[in-house]
Amino acid sequence: DAGVIQSPRHEVTEMGQEVTLRCKPISGHDYLFWYRQTMMRGLELLIYFNNNVPIDDSGMPEDRFSAKMPNASFSTLKIQPSEPRDSAVYFCASSNRGITQYFGPGTRLTVL
């Protein structure tokens, strides 16, 4: 059974460029979470969805960040325009009824 799939695994971009991170949750899971991990701030919840509907986006740092979940098997996190301080590892996680969260391998984003 495939776990959470994220792409790309690594992304290097220049300041001002648009970045799109992708996530495919585990089939049958109804919750999807986006996290950002940095040394300074640890693991931060950015936004989460239940049945494709955004429930809480209070963790999204700025309007430059947006997330969508057009269907149960796909979600995107977009940063436009990107800044060097956005450099981090971005994790997507999914769960069944929100209990145990299964994390994807993460996308390491570097903004130059």
Add this chain to the structure above:
Amino acid sequence: QQPVQSPQAVILREGEDAVINCSSSKALYSVHWYRQKHGEAPVFLMILLKGGEQKGHDKISASFNEKKQQSSLYLTASQLSYSGTYFCGTEFSNSGYALNFGKGTSLLVTP
């Protein structure tokens, strides 16, 4: 509202025990424990719901003191495979399932 973990780091010899604490300033509904190895994703260990229960998983167990708003993770007879960063994630209510993670405790087990 980020929970506070202590210690920040610990080094053990194989076979020794360790305790990792997680404290919250706000009343908790549940505490989730995860372990993350370097360069990998966090992996779920266990969940504790309010009620002061204690859970065990092989030689790793945890307790949850609702009144003190804290949880402790106990690692006994540590193995090399226990090395990694341990995170507690706290949930404040029985809805939404949003977790606030602590900054983590780095554990290194040496031979």
